[in-house]
Amino acid sequence: MKKALLTIFVLVSLPFNLYAQIDAGKIVKNAFAYWRGEASVSIAAMTIHRPGWERRMKIKAWTQGETDSLFVIIEPAKDKGNGTLKLAKSMWMYNPKVNRIIKLPPSMMSQGWQGSDFSNNDLAKTDSIIKDYVHTLEETTIDQGKKIYLIKSIPKPDAPVIWGMIKLTIREDHILLKEEFFDEDFESVKALTAWDIQMTDSKLFPMQWKMQKTDAADEYTQFVYDKIEFKQNLSKSIFTRTNLKNPGL
Numbered sequence: 001m002k003k004a005l006l007t008i009f010v011l012v013s014l015p016f017n018l019y020a021q022i023d024a025g026k027i028v029k030n031a032f033a034y035w036r037g038e039a040s041v042s043i044a045a046m047t048i049h050r051p052g053w054e055r056r057m058k059i060k061a062w063t064q065g066e067t068d069s070l071f072v073i074i075e076p077a078k079d080k081g082n083g084t085l086k087l088a089k090s091m092w093m094y095n096p097k098v099n100r101i102i103k104l105p106p107s108m109m110s111q112g113w114q115g116s117d118f119s120n121n122d123l124a125k126t127d128s129i130i131k132d133y134v135h136t137l138e139e140t141t142i143d144q145g146k147k148i149y150l151i152k153s154i155p156k157p158d159a160p161v162i163w164g165m166i167k168l169t170i171r172e173d174h175i176l177l178k179e180e181f182f183d184e185d186f187e188s189v190k191a192l193t194a195w196d197i198q199m200t201d202s203k204l205f206p207m208q209w210k211m212q213k214t215d216a217a218d219e220y221t222q223f224v225y226d227k228i229e230f231k232q233n234l235s236k237s238i239f240t241r242t243n244l245k246n247p248g249l
Contacts, residue, residue, distance in 0.1 A: 024135035024151045027170055032130060032202075034068075034174035039064040042228035043074075051218045057114070058226075060247075061143045068239045071113070072247050084113065084120065085244040091120060094244045101241055110162050117190060117211040117221040129166065132159035147172035152154035163189075189215040190220060202230050 040063045048055040053227050058075035072083035091104045109120045121128065133153040141148045152180035153166040164184035169177040180191040194206035205228060212220035237243060 023151070024137040025130075027137070027149050028133075028135050028151060028153065028168060029130050031168070031170045031174045031176050032127070035176055036063055036066065037230035039042075039231045039234045040228060041231065041234070043226045044228075045224045045226065046114075046116060046118075047217070047222045047224075048114075049220050049222070055115070062234060062238050064234050064239060066130075070239055070244060070247070073114070077113075081247075082114070083244050083247065085239065085241060086120070087239055092241055092244060094241075096245075101245060106160075109233075117213060117219070118223065122192070122211065128161060129153065132156055132161050133166065143171075148177070171206065175206060177206075190214055200228050200230065 011222050016216075040061075042061050043058065044061065045056065056076075057073050057079055059071055060074050061071045063069040067086065067088050069086045070083065073079045073081065081094070083094045085092045085094075089106065091109065092101050093104060094101045104120075111119060113120050113122070129175040133155055136154070137149060137150045138152050139150040141150070147169045147174070149168075151168040151170065153168060155161050155164070163181050165182040165186050167178075167180040167182070169222065171177055175197060176194060178191060178193050181189050183189050190211055192209060192211045194209050196208040197204050197206050199205075205225075207225045208226075210220055211223075
C-alpha cells in the first residue's frame with residue numbers, strides 16, 4: 001500500500017514541463033511524418049529572390065521514409081538535370097554539364113540548395129529535428145476553431161546540429177505552419193512559413209512555402225507546389241546514383 005501511495009505521489013509531483021516535453025515530441029514527430037508521408041512525388045516551382053534579381057526553376061522531387069530523397073531540376077533548360085540524392089546520411093550532387101557525381105561532406109547539408117535559402121536538410125525534410133532536439137510545448141492557441149501548438153526545440157547535448165534553437169508552429173491536424181531557426185545565441189536567422197492549405201490527392205497540405213532571412217526583408221526563397229502525390233512506397237531504383245544521373249525527365 002505504501003509503495004502504491006509513493007508511486008502516485010511521485011507521478012503527481014512530476015513537473016508539468018516533463019509532460020509538455022513528451023507531448024511536444026509526439027506533436028513534432030507526427031507533424032514531420034505527415035509532411036513527408038510514407039513516400040511522395042511532387043513538382044514545384046522555386047523562386048530565389050534577391051535585391052535586383054530573381055532566379056526561377058521547376059523541380060521534380062521524390063521522397064521516401066525519413067531520410068531518402070531525390071531532387072532534380074526540370075526547368076529552365078540550362079539547369080535541367082542538375083540534381084541531389086540523399087540516402088540516409090550520405091548525399092550526392094550531379095551536374096550534367098561536367099557529367100560528374102560528387103559526394104558531399106556532412107557539413108554541406110546545411111548549405112543552400114542551388115543557392116537558395118532552403119538548405120539541403122530543409123528540402124530533404126531530415127529527421128534531425130526529431131532525433132537531435134528536446135521539445136517543449138510553450139503555448140496552445142486557437143485559430144479558426146483549431147488548436148495551434150507553439151513548440152520550442154533545444155539541441156540535445158553534443159548533437160551534431162547548427163541551430164541553437166528551433167521554434168515550431170504546428171496545427172492540431174499535424175500541419176506545420178512555421179519553423180523558425182535560431183543561432184547559438186538564440187538570435188533568429190531565418191523562418192519557414194507555409195500557407196495556401198489545400199486538399200491534395202489524399203490529404204490537406206500547404207501548397208506554398210517561403211524561407212526568409214530574418215535580417216533581410218528582400219531576400220527569400222518561395223516554393224510553390226504544382227502538384228504532390230503521397231504514396232505508400234516507391235521503387236528503390238529511384239534513389240540511386242544511376243537514377244540521379246539519368247532520371248528520365
